[in-house]
Amino acid sequence: MASTKEMIERFKKEAPLETALPYRFSNGFLLTEITGQCKSCKKEVAGDHVRGIVNKGFHDVFSFDGHGICTDCKTIFAIHGRVKPHKDAARQEYVKNGVWVTAFPFEEAKPIDKLRATLLRVLTFFRLV
Numbered sequence: 232m233a234s235t236k237e238m239i240e241r242f243k244k245e246a247p248l249e250t251a252l253p254y255r256f257s258n259g260f261l262l263t264e265i266t267g268q269c270k271s272c273k274k275e276v277a278g279d280h281v282r283g284i285v286n287k288g289f290h291d292v293f294s295f296d297g298h299g300i301c302t303d304c305k306t307i308f309a310i311h312g313r314v315k316p317h318k319d320a321a322r323q324e325y326v327k328n329g330v331w332v333t334a335f336p337f338e339e340a341k342p343i344d345k346l347r348a349t350l351l352r353v354l355t356f357f358r359l360v
């Protein structure tokens with residue numbers, strides 16, 4: 232585990248995760264935001280307060296490794312995981328005890344993305360695409 236000093240050093244030099252977004256998955260879902268939850272006070276942090284390294288090198292996987300800084304209690308905490316398509320939206324996963332587990336699904340697909348996913352399914356059904 233990295234020291235707090237190492238975590239802060241990384242945070243200072245790494246880019247906000249939002250600079251690698253939006254990311255479009257094959258099911259049409261558009262990932263627009265990665266947030267982190269403060270380990271101390273549970274506040275949700277986003278934007279410039281969530282920074283790290285992003286890997287978009289694998290098809291349909293948006294993975295990230297970085298840190299969040301809480302705007303309320305100033306705690307710095309590690310965040311890592313990956314986002315993959317799930318049904319007509321996506322889900323975020325992280326490693327727990329050596330295996331990938333689901334952190335939470337992104338239930339709220341934007342209406343246009345739901346429409347696009349539905350349209351794609353209909354077109355696929357009729358074998359037009």
Ligand SMILES: [Zn+2]
Nearest residue numbers: 269272301304
């Ligand atoms: Zn906090």
